[in-house]
Amino acid sequence: MPDPSFAAQQELHALYASHHSWLRDWLRKKLGNSADAADLAHDTFIRLMVGRDLTAINEPRAYLTRVAKGILINWYQRQALERAYLDALAVLPEQKAPSPEQHHLILETLHEIDTLLDRLPRPVKRAFLLSQIEGMKYDAIATELGVSLITVKRYMKQAFLQCLTLMEVQV
Amino acid sequence: MKAMAPIDPRILDQAADWLMQLHGNAASDTDREACARWRQLSPEHARAWARAEMLMNKLGGLPPLLAMPSLDRPSNPARRAAIGKLALLLAVTPIGFAGWRLIEVQDWTADHRTAVGQRRELALADGTQLHLNTASAVDIRFDAEQRLIYLREGEILIRTAPDTATTYRPLRVQTAQGRLEALGTFFSVRQEAGRSHLAVIEGAVRIEPRDSIASQEIIRAGQQGFFSAHSIAPITAGNETDLAWTEGMLMADNMRLGDFVTELARYRGGFMRCDPAVADIRVSGAFPLSDTDRALTMLVATYPVTATTRLRGYWVTICGITRR
The missing domain is CATH 3.55.50.30 (Phage tail protein beta-alpha-beta fold)
Incomplete structure (x- = not known):
C-alpha cells in the first residue's frame, strides 16, 4: 500500500468535506441511531484512506455508498455474532464463563472466523464447523448431514480454500 | 504494513486439500510426512502452509460451547433487518448482561458455596461437619422436623453429629435426583449432570430416588453408588482415593x-x-x-x-x- 502522498491527503480532505455529512445521514437512516452512524461513516473514510487511489474515483457518491454498504453489512454481522455469543454465554455455568479479557480475545477470533466463513453455502459451513469446532469425524458428519463421505470431503476442501483465500485480504 | 504478493491460487488449493486430508478419519503419519515434504517444495508452499497453520490455531482455540452457537447461527435477511433495531439494546449490554447472568446462575442465593478450585469446611448448628469441594453450593434448612442439606451443585463430605434437639430430627441430603437419609455416619455426596453419587465411609445412608420410593436402598460403610431420579445403579465397593480431595x-x-x-x-x-x-x-x-x-x-x-x-x-x- 503506498503511503498517502500530500496530493492524496488533499483529495481525502476534499472528499470528507463534501461527502461526510450526507453519508452520516444515509447511515443514520439505515441504523436508526446517530452514534453508530457517526462511527461507521468514520470507518468508511478510514477504509478509503488505506484503500485505493482516490483520484481514480469518478463518482464519489456511488463509490462511498458501496464502501459504506460493505462496512454496514460487516457491522450487522458483528452484532448478530455478539448476540448469538451472549445467548450462548447465558446458558453456560458460571464457572465456565470467560473473564472479560478472555471475552475480548474469543470475540475477536470468532469475528475473524465468521467473516472467513461468510457466504459459504449453509451445509458447507455446517460441515466445517462440526469438524473444526466440535471435532467430529467426517463419517459422523456425513451421517449428521445426510450426505455421502465424499460430499463432506468436498465441503471441507471448499471451506478450507475459502478461508485460506480470504486470509490474503485479512493478513 | 507492507503488502506481500498474493499466494498462487493453485498452491492455496493444494494447501486446502492437505488440510482436508489431514483432518480426515484415515490420516496417517505417512500422510503427515508427505504434507511436510510438500510444504518444503518452495518458499511459496511454506508461506501457504504458514497461513494454514494460522487458521488452525485460530480454530483450535475456540471453545465449542461458545463458538458453535455463535458461528452456526441462522442467517437470513429478515433477521439481519431486525438486528438493526437491536443496536440500541446492545448499546446497553454491559448492564443488562450482568443482571441476566445473575438470573441464569441458579445457585447464587446458596447459603454456602465455593468457587472453582476452592474448598471449605463448615460446622453446622448441630455440630455436623460439612466439607465443600470445588464449585459447590449448599442450602442448610434445619427445622423441627429435620436437618436438611440441599446440595445444589458440586460435592460435599459430611460427618454427622448426634442431634442436640430433644426430639430426634433425621439428617437428610437432598440432590436433584433424590434424598439421602443419614443413619449416624460419615459420607460424601456429589451432584453430577443428571445423577448423584454417594460414598459411605462410616455408618450407613439410605438412598431415596426422587421419583421411585420403591427403589430405596441402604448403603453401608465402604460402599458407593450412583443414582438417578428413578433408580439406583448397582452398589460397588468404595474407593478411598475418592476422598483425596479433602487433602x-x-x-x-x-x-x-x-x-x-x-x-x-x-x-x-x-x-x-x-x-x-x-x-x-x-x-x-x-x-x-x-x-x-x-x-x-x-x-x-x-x-x-x-x-x-x-x-x-x-x-x-x-x-x-x-x-x-
Whole structure:
C-alpha cells in the first residue's frame, strides 16, 4: 500500500468535506441511531484512506455508498455474532464463563472466523464447523448431514480454500 | 504494513486439500510426512502452509460451547433487518448482561458455596461437619422436623453429629435426583449432570430416588453408588482415593486420561478437553488440586501427551505428543 502522498491527503480532505455529512445521514437512516452512524461513516473514510487511489474515483457518491454498504453489512454481522455469543454465554455455568479479557480475545477470533466463513453455502459451513469446532469425524458428519463421505470431503476442501483465500485480504 | 504478493491460487488449493486430508478419519503419519515434504517444495508452499497453520490455531482455540452457537447461527435477511433495531439494546449490554447472568446462575442465593478450585469446611448448628469441594453450593434448612442439606451443585463430605434437639430430627441430603437419609455416619455426596453419587465411609445412608420410593436402598460403610431420579445403579465397593480431595489431592490409580481430565477440570475455570485419541491412556499418581497448572505440568512430564493452553488459560487441550 503506498503511503498517502500530500496530493492524496488533499483529495481525502476534499472528499470528507463534501461527502461526510450526507453519508452520516444515509447511515443514520439505515441504523436508526446517530452514534453508530457517526462511527461507521468514520470507518468508511478510514477504509478509503488505506484503500485505493482516490483520484481514480469518478463518482464519489456511488463509490462511498458501496464502501459504506460493505462496512454496514460487516457491522450487522458483528452484532448478530455478539448476540448469538451472549445467548450462548447465558446458558453456560458460571464457572465456565470467560473473564472479560478472555471475552475480548474469543470475540475477536470468532469475528475473524465468521467473516472467513461468510457466504459459504449453509451445509458447507455446517460441515466445517462440526469438524473444526466440535471435532467430529467426517463419517459422523456425513451421517449428521445426510450426505455421502465424499460430499463432506468436498465441503471441507471448499471451506478450507475459502478461508485460506480470504486470509490474503485479512493478513 | 507492507503488502506481500498474493499466494498462487493453485498452491492455496493444494494447501486446502492437505488440510482436508489431514483432518480426515484415515490420516496417517505417512500422510503427515508427505504434507511436510510438500510444504518444503518452495518458499511459496511454506508461506501457504504458514497461513494454514494460522487458521488452525485460530480454530483450535475456540471453545465449542461458545463458538458453535455463535458461528452456526441462522442467517437470513429478515433477521439481519431486525438486528438493526437491536443496536440500541446492545448499546446497553454491559448492564443488562450482568443482571441476566445473575438470573441464569441458579445457585447464587446458596447459603454456602465455593468457587472453582476452592474448598471449605463448615460446622453446622448441630455440630455436623460439612466439607465443600470445588464449585459447590449448599442450602442448610434445619427445622423441627429435620436437618436438611440441599446440595445444589458440586460435592460435599459430611460427618454427622448426634442431634442436640430433644426430639430426634433425621439428617437428610437432598440432590436433584433424590434424598439421602443419614443413619449416624460419615459420607460424601456429589451432584453430577443428571445423577448423584454417594460414598459411605462410616455408618450407613439410605438412598431415596426422587421419583421411585420403591427403589430405596441402604448403603453401608465402604460402599458407593450412583443414582438417578428413578433408580439406583448397582452398589460397588468404595474407593478411598475418592476422598483425596479433602487433602487437596487428586489420586489417580490406573485412571483413564479422559476421566482424569474431566476430574481436574472441576478444579479449574474455563474448559479442558482431552483428545479422544489419548483418552484411554492410563494415569497414576497424586496431583495437586490447588495448582492445576502444576498438575498439568506433572502430567505432561510423565505421559506422552502435551497440554496446549489458549486464551490465557481459558481453554486447555490435552493431546498426543506426535500430533502438531
